[in-house]
Amino acid sequence: MSAALRIRRRVVPPHGPWVSTHPVLQRIYAARGACDEAAAELRLARLHAPDSLGGLDAATGLLADAIENDRHIVVVGDFDCDGATGTAAAVLGLRALGARRVSYRIPHRVEHGYGLSPALVEDLAALAPDLLLTVDNGIACLAGVAAARARGWQVVVSDHHLPGPALPEADAIVNPNAPGCGFPSKCVAGVGVVFYLLLALRRVLHGRGRFAGPPPDLAELLDLVAVGTVADLVRLDYNNRVLVAAGLRRLREGRCRPGLRALAEVAGRPLALLSATDIAFALAPRLNAAGRLEDMSVGVECLLATDPDHARQLAAVLDGINGERRALQQQMVDEADALAAAVALDAGALPPALCLYDPGWHPGVVGLVASKLKERLHRPVIAFAPVEPGSDALRGSARSIPGFHIRDALAAVDARCPGLIPRFGGHAMAAGLSLPQAALPALAEAFIGHAQETLDAALLQRELESDGPLDPQDFCRELAELLRAAGPWGQGFPEPVFDNEFEVLDVRELGGGRHLRLRLRLPGSPVTVTGLRFGWDGTMPPGRVRAAFQLDTDDYRDRRDIQLLLRHIEPA
16 A cells, blocks of 8 residues: 655756756756755865854863863763764764763663663663763753752753753753754754764863864764764755765775774675765664664664774674564564555545554564655654553654654644643654553544644645656766765755656566566667666556656676666656
């Protein structure tokens, strides 16, 4: 079951002409808001300065004092890729800036729940911290922050999530989305926030005369910043694209953490050709799998490893966990498909939003289930699982579509039904929540009701945005390589997709009928090209088709050719 799809071509505003950029790239950049060469040129010198981040003075003062007085700093991260890379960046950055007593802890998804919780504070007591630095969490951890401060610990919150109506009573809060913060890039990831915090801390310590020579080069952390930013699916505004592009350069040149090199190796992705897409679909899932099924500390240790052999061992462990995650995810997605089909059958039609639950689901994988169902059905989806087997406490993960702010939707439900949702937080496109099992029917009714009241029917039409057709001469290796190197592509700055009409010359099934290999020809042209359709749904229009596709390189057996990754096929 999947929502009907239509191809919509992007509007290209006036632009150029540019001197040194391929005309197709000019068109692509302009359609994404980069209408001149300056907007497309990604330079670290053009990053937003840290100064406008609220709370920096208090945060850097506390951290600088802790370093100078040899206090114990404990970094508290999150169990996703953004949290893991942010934790590693914080630990490495603080040590580079002179901190001698730095530890970290990642909460366990089942034992502690999300972020700096009271349960985690209880366990942290054994470390005897003086100061806690949260990374990618904290803004919603009111009880945990209060528990930590009650023990006499200082708490610096660095986070990027949207705050609720009340802020934690931390000693300092650094969050671009906190009230009154004037930082221009509101979509910076958690790892990006802590990177900015470290930049500001370096300036404070330099002003205090802490460095005998030149200050430490924090650009060495940009590989971690790139991976965490891409993995968290934050919008790639100009500032984030600069950060990701700089990190990708370090990765491609081999100037990266041994753990990231090892993860690329086990994923079969050559470092020299690494792209943001490779991060999103190869590196990040292997790191995320540890936090979903096991303990994210394995992922952080891989990122912190200095010995290449040790890094490879940890990367192999992560690769194995990711294999388990994929098998479990497929099982859960199949079950979710069946549940959604049953809902549609009972109601006579698919509702504008879905709440799905199975007592056998794993809480670490429900986010992936919600994401897959959201993509197929083009509706907001919340998937729930027991916090642990047999528990009456549920953990939910929500994913949304453009035009429906999922965290605001949960806030609206919370306002309408006070006390129904004990805890929630997130962004426009993704959110998480906790819920007693007994409250699930009421939550589902209120959430779907809110969607019915606020979701315009037009938003439920699944669209694939296209950058238009390619001319015959553009089906070439040169453009395919330019597109790979021209990113970084990602959320808010999507990878180019084109659409053309083709004559189908040949069709072959691959992977036991799950995929297709097509030989296609441009009408009225001698140009023929191979197209690959992954996740084939069993239908194939005969003869002439209109296809939406990505232009990709084909290096199988060193053939140095091109291929089309077919995103959609319909009759011409």
